[in-house]
Each structure stands twice: as structure tokens, then as C-alpha cells.
Amino acid sequence: MNLWMILKVALRAIFRNKTRSLLTALGIIVGIAAVIAVVAIGQGATTMMMKEINSIGNNLIMVFPGSRTQGGVHAGSGASQTLTAEDGAAIARDIAHLVKAVSPMVRTGAQVIYQENNWSTQIQGVSIEYPDVRSWEVGNGVFFITADQRSATRVCVIGGTVADNLFPDEDPVGKTIRIRNMPFRVLGVMARKGSNTMGNDQDDVILAPYTTVKRVLQNSIFNNVNMLMVSLYSLGDIPAAKDEIGALLRQRHKLGPNTDDDFSLIDMTEITNTIGSMTKLMTILLTTVASISLLVGGIGIMNIMLVSVTERTREIGLRMAIGATPSDILLQFITEAMALSTAGGLLGVLLGIFGARLVGKVQQWPILITESSVLVAFLFSAAVGMFFGFYPALRASRLNPIDCLRYE
């Protein structure tokens, strides 16, 4: 019997019991749809995050203030106030063979006002090296200069989103905005970067000299910073640079050999790896759940195929009597099970793509549907049909034609 005829017989048997076939395939449909959707959303998120991290710069090391122990009391991370802009300058000077640029960062939030418009945003105090460190250019106007940084001038450079909200129909450059009721002159607008994976709008920011933020906005007499951003010439230098920065900071902070670091060094590859392994874990977890649903779907197919074999015992007997070999019967029922499961797989793929798109739209999440995931899901559904169809088909092929013909 040729394959086309076998398929025709199988499809006819499936369409004879439409409701039953649909319910049977539902397990596969749900399983495959879940796999497709989960993989699409997971891969989309990962790709987006990786792109984001690369846009920040792979060759970045971030230095955070560490925890501090005072009289046996262990304060939380970031409590130490020993990390200063001078540490950053020392890193740039002493490790110049590896380090391209260093910028400190001091963060604060504020309501900013221009005429009748106002906007709440983050103020980041950085150094003149910041555009170099982040590979982020000024789109319109200029960045502040060393003189501004030295004398803590009230100048700033604003992000695109801030510009949109404060200056709907004006050029911001040269205008004066008020931050905490203090006038700041806008020197320029940064090029747009868009939002990152976490949904944070990177253009919703105001950059000012860190000295200005520290002394004028925070009214602080200390010179500690929230973070140092160190950019390197090469990605491969990260381990060496971390060692050297660590040693330099320990020396500058006068830490004894038995004292813990009062800072922590984090590089982007570390974050990349963490995100990667988290995504991977989630994908594995959800794929496992989806596989269980496919298993259940497969068992449903096996069950219905056993019913089908019993129902069609006489037909099997007749086919054997007129010359169907055991392998003809085996092939026929496996084909039927596979047709059922691949039809379910096909519907599942469509449903999964639809579901992923829907989630992507509603949650503003990136989704990525790869051909390989669709192909794997589809082949997997066919394999489920073959695996779970085999036993019922084998039973059918081993039936005795005489008993089948007499079966009532």
C-alpha cells in the first residue's frame, strides 16, 4: 500500500470522528503551543537583554561601594562611603595601560521645571569622561567641560525624553531649567538610546557634573560616589583589570590583609552570564512543564488509538483477509496516530505564535520565533505520535484475522 493511500485512510479515520480527534489532539496542541510561546518569549528577552548589555558596553567594569563593618556591626552593601571620585582618577592614571576612561556616578532624583512644564527624572552626576565610558554622544549641543566639573557649575545635558517633556516645541540648548528650584543651563541633548530590557527609558535622565550634584543638589560635604564606571580597551583585559583595580583600591583604602574589600567589582560579562543562565533555567523549567503536557497528550493519543483499534477490529480483519500484511496494518495505525499528533502540532505552532505575539503586544515584551524552534516542536509532535501510536498499532497488527472477522 503506498504512503499516499495510507495517509488518505488515516485522514478519513480522523475526520470521521472530528470532535474526538480534536479533543485527543488538544493535549498536543496545548503542549506545543506552550513550548513555542515560552521559547519565543524567552529567546526574545535574552536577545534583547544581550543587545542592551552590548549597547552599554561589554568592556565595562563597575565599582560599587561595598559593605562596612563598624564595631562588629555589618552594614549592607553600598553602605561604605570610602569610594570616591579620586579613586576613579587614580584608576585612570595608574592602570592607564588597560583602562580607557573612568567616570564616577552620583545619583539623585528631582522634579525639574521649565516654564509651565515639569518632569520628574533621575539626575546623574558624572565626569567629563562619561560619553567616552558609555560610548554615548551628545546629539545636539555640547557636553560640559573640565572647568564646569572643577567649579561645580550649574549646567546639565538632558536625555531625549526629558527634552520631549520639558521642551515640546523648543530647542532646549541654551535654555535654563530649574532643578530643586536652582537654575541649571542646558548645554546639550544626548543622542537617543531607547529603553533597555527592564523597560527603563535610558533617555529619561539629566547628566550634570558629579561635583555639582554632590555639592549643589545633595548639599553634601563628603565626596563619596555611588559607582565608578571603568571602561577598558579590550574585553579580554577584564580579569587583569579587575585584579589591578582591586589591589589599587585596597591600597588606597588602607585595608589590612585580613580585612574584606570595602568595594565590589562587577563586569558586564558577569551580568550577561547571570542573565543568560537565568533565562536558560527558566526555559528548561517551562520546557519541562510543556514536555509533561506533551506526554499527557501522547497518552491521550495512545488511549484513543486503542479505542480506534477495538472499534475497527472487523475492518482490520477484512483488510488482513484481502491481503494486508501485519506491517501494512502497523503502518496504517502509526500513520493515523502521527497524522493526529502532527495536526495537533501544527495547530499548536500556530496557537503558540499567536500567543507569543499577544504576550509581546500586551506586555511590551520582545519575542523571537525561530524556525528551529518551530521545526523542533513540529518534529517532536510527530515523534510523540509515532511513539504513542506504536503500541496500539502493534496490537492491531498482531490481531488474528479470523477473530477479527468474527468480532461483534
Add this chain to the structure above:
Amino acid sequence: MLITIQDMFKTYRMGDTSVHALDGVSLTINAGEFVAIMGASGSGKSTLLNILGCLDTPTSGTYLLDGVEVSRMSRTQLARIRNRKLGFVFQNFNLLSRTSAIENVELPTFYNTSFPGGQRRKRAAEMLERVGLGNRLDHTSAQLSGGQQQRVAIARALMNDPPVLLADEPTGNLDTRSSIEIMALFSRLNQEGITIVMVTHEEDIAACAKRKIVMRDGRILTSPQTGHPAL
């Protein structure tokens, strides 16, 4: 000689006792014969027909069909023999439901790898024409009377042009008028050269055959070489 059976036994074990469904049967059927096998239920006539039809294998003994020893063949080999050498007609027709007459008739050729696929429909139509159903090609079995269904089954049995036609109580589910028509069709096919072996318990149906074999307790009682072909 088309069919030669020698010293055939078929033994079923039922717990401690063994039952001889066939108890040393020897039988020869020549090409062109029309044989009726008769006997009470349990006489072994169905077992004999099943073995003749290669649906069952004997416990011991030999069976030469068209010059080939088939009694020790595998299930797959037997399926091939059934497909090419034998045509089956059943008491309850065994047509596929919700399937047209012509598709039912085509069925045996799907399992015949040497049958040219392009001629399938043409030959099926010819076979239906031959049994007098040339105008019922697309009717499903639900739309056909019992006699018509049995004629579709006979057309199906003729599809691969087998030398032997085996019929198990072919008129058992039919009224008298349809039975007469079916037996007339058998007689005509026999005259056209097909060997027919038929199991029946009705005397007047058996009377249509040229030769009558009576069985009892797994043995052949009488086997005259001629019968009267008139009804």
C-alpha cells in the same frame, strides 16, 4: 490440481482436553470446480475454509495451493497469498461503511504492489459491471440492499483476478430472491473459469454447486466428484 490437502489436523487445546477441529482431512479440488462444504456446526467446515483461505494454519498436514506449499508460511507470506490467489465472500459482506462501492472494490489492489495504480478505478468499475452493479459505483453500503452489498463484495473478491473464490455462508444474511441471484452469479463466474469453494448449511444453496462435501466431527464423510448445477 488447484488445491491439495493431505492428512490435515487442527487441534485446539481447551484446558486438559484437546479438540480435533480437523481430524485427518485429505481433499483435492481441481481448477474450475464449484464445491459446497456442508455439515452441522462444530463439524469443522469453518476451520477447513479458514485454512483453505490461508487465514489459519493447520497443526499438521500439508496444503498445496496452486502448486505452492502454504501450510508453514509466515503471516506476511500468507497475506500475499490471500491477496493474489484468493477472493473472500463473507456472510455479513464486510464492506467498509461510509465508503462508496467502487472504493470498496478497489481495496485489494492497494495491498497488491504489482497492480498498476492507474488502472485501479477502471478495473473496479469493470468488476462492478461484471456483477451487475455498473450503475451503483458511488453508492455507499448503507444505500445498497443486502443482495447488492454481497455483489459488491464479490466484485471486490474478483479484483486481483484470483484463481479461487472462497465463500462463507454467502447467502446467510439474504432473502430467498437475493440468494437465488447470488447463486446464479456464482454459477456464471464458475462457468467463466473461477474455482469456487463455498460453506453453507442450506441444502438448496449447496445444490447449486457441482460437488458437495459433507463434514462431521472434523472428518469428510462424502465427497462425490460431481453434483447437479441446477437450482
